Amino acid sequence: MTLLERTTRLAHAWLDSLPSRRVGPAADFDAMQAAFDVPLPEAGEDPERIISELAAAAEPGLMGSAGPRFFGFVMGGTLPAGLAADWLVTSWDQVASSTTMSPASMAIEGTAARWALDLLGLPADASVGFVTGATAGNTVGLAAARHHVLGEVGWDVEADGLVGAPPVRVLAGDEVHVSVLSALRIVGLGERRIVRVPVDGNGAMRGDALAAALREGGGPTIVCAQAGNVNTGAVDPLEEIVEAAREHGAWVHVDGAFGLWAAASPSLAPLVRGAAEADSWAVDAHKWLNAPYDCALAVVGRPEAHRAAMGVTAPYLAGGPEHNMVSYVPEMSRRARGVPVYAALRSLGRAGVADLVEGCCAHARRLAAAMDAEPGVEVLNDVVLNQVLLRFSGDDEVTRAVVAGVQAGGDAWLGGTVWQGRAAVRVSVSNWQTTEADMDRLAGALRRAHAAAAAPAPAPAPQAAS
Ligand SMILES: *Cc1c(COP(=O)(O)O)cnc(C)c1O
Numbered sequence: 001m002t003l004l005e006r007t008t009r010l011a012h013a014w015l016d017s018l019p020s021r022r023v024g025p026a027a028d029f030d031a032m033q034a035a036f037d038v039p040l041p042e043a044g045e046d047p048e049r050i051i052s053e054l055a056a057a058a059e060p061g062l063m064g065s066a067g068p069r070f071f072g073f074v075m076g077g078t079l080p081a082g083l084a085a086d087w088l089v090t091s092w093d094q095v096a097s098s099t100t101m102s103p104a105s106m107a108i109e110g111t112a113a114r115w116a117l118d119l120l121g122l123p124a125d126a127s128v129g130f131v132t133g134a135t136a137g138n139t140v141g142l143a144a145a146r147h148h149v150l151g152e153v154g155w156d157v158e159a160d161g162l163v164g165a166p167p168v169r170v171l172a173g174d175e176v177h178v179s180v181l182s183a184l185r186i187v188g189l190g191e192r193r194i195v196r197v198p199v200d201g202n203g204a205m206r207g208d209a210l211a212a213a214l215r216e217g218g219g220p221t222i223v224c225a226q227a228g229n230v231n232t233g234a235v236d237p238l239e240e241i242v243e244a245a246r247e248h249g250a251w252v253h254v255d256g257a258f259g260l261w262a263a264a265s266p267s268l269a270p271l272v273r274g275a276a277e278a279d280s281w282a283v284d285a286h287k288w289l290n291a292p293y294d295c296a297l298a299v300v301g302r303p304e305a306h307r308a309a310m311g312v313t314a315p316y317l318a319g320g321p322e323h324n325m326v327s328y329v330p331e332m333s334r335r336a337r338g339v340p341v342y343a344a345l346r347s348l349g350r351a352g353v354a355d356l357v358e359g360c361c362a363h364a365r366r367l368a369a370a371m372d373a374e375p376g377v378e379v380l381n382d383v384v385l386n387q388v389l390l391r392f393s394g395d396d397e398v399t400r401a402v403v404a405g406v407q408a409g410g411d412a413w414l415g416g417t418v419w420q421g422r423a424a425v426r427v428s429v430s431n432w433q434t435t436e437a438d439m440d441r442l443a444g445a446l447r448r449a450h451a452a453a454a455a456p457a458p459a460p461a462p463q464a465a466s
Pocket of ligand 1: 074132133134135136177179180226227228229230255256257258284296
């Protein structure tokens with residue numbers, strides 16, 4: 001058997017095990033370190049042996065996050081077509097930066113971008129960079145924003161930097177994702193200067209509060225909106241936000257890591273109405289689209305701002321910059337991570353993407369209804385998308401014990417969070433493989449963990465008479 005054939009078998013064994021295996025890792029980091037912390041070999045070893053041993057040793061320390069009963073954070077699995085395309089990308093080993101170095105990669109990624117813009121309801125003439133994740137997407141979008149708002153007041157930030165530049169005002173909802181804060185740090189706008197805009201009970205920015213905050217200042221302004229709160233799934237009122245921002249000449253960036261995919265469903269699209277009128281967007285492909293890690297889209301409605309912020313020129317980069325991916329991403333050498341997006345979208349079609357998104361939301365509602373009917377269980381959020389927040393016995397400790405109980409049980413995996421100052425169990429349904437039966441199994445695991453956590457502590461052993 002060749003090395004790659006053997007590897008294919010190992011991959012199959014892993015993938016086939018996902019629906020039935022324990023979801024959480026059986027071994028912890030210490031055990032994995034003990035298994036892998038060995039000296040660098042002096043002489044090279046046989047690749048087949050390396051791969052076999054690697055797979056066997058790693059298996060207990062792998063998280064079944066690509067499987068159907070992983071509900072932690074917001075993570076997707078991998079559609080077969082995307083996974084297979086990713087293997088091809090690795091085998092092709094292209095430097096997917098320009099039309100000179102890989103005409104095929106640039107053409108395929110161009111089509112994947114066009115299809116994604118169509119599904120997301122974003123402007124067809126927007127520019128797209130395939131980046132590693134929404135964090136990178138937010139960074140690219142905010143770099144383009146910085147270029148544009150400072151350019152409007154006559155400052156060339158790419159040439160002159162931020163030292164001595166007119167101040168840039170940044171407004172974001174109180175529930176802004178940490179990755180936007182990180183992106184703002186990277187592009188030199190800082191975290192502390194952000195004007196925080198109050199949110200509603202589900203974590204969506206209040207449009208009236210944004211309008212009021214905008215009136216309180218002036219100058220170059222960037223508004224960071226969100227489509228899909230990581231806890232509740234809440235979507236900021238984008239139509240209202242864009243309208244208020246326009247009045248002040250502000251740039252609107254939308255962190256739509258997972259939530260922007262609602263646009264691909266006719267029934268959910270009204271939630272993200274107004275998104276197309278924003279100026280830049282970050283959208284993950286590795287979360288709700290179920291493309292393999294790592295992959296996201298950095299989309300900018302003003303391609304010239306995108307290229308000004310990200311582009312490079314070098315004599316060896318022939319061809320128009322508009323077709324070269326290097327113009328839209330922070331990297332020069334890169335893998336063609338948009339190719340799996342092409343394959344994933346082609347395997348689903350427009351109807352399949354809508355079904356995937358709607359199916360996850362229906363599963364989330366099913367779980368919320370089951371839990372709502374359960375004594376002592378509270379659904380904390382308005383389940384607008386694929387996220388459900390649960391609280392058990394109205395108690396932080398019991399709620400955290402439910403998270404630990406479900407993780408230890410192995411039937412499913414989910415995490416805890418804090419919502420409005422109270423501990424909560426967070427359930428995210430983002431996997432293409434998840435079925436109603438999986439949701440019912442999760443409900444069972446939650447009930448068992450709750451019963452165990454809420455049971456009165458065993459009575460202390462009677463004291464011996466002294
Ligand atoms: C997951 C997430 C991010 C970060 O995305 P990565 O792909 O992990 O970089 C940003 N914003 C929101 C709302 C998210 O859910």
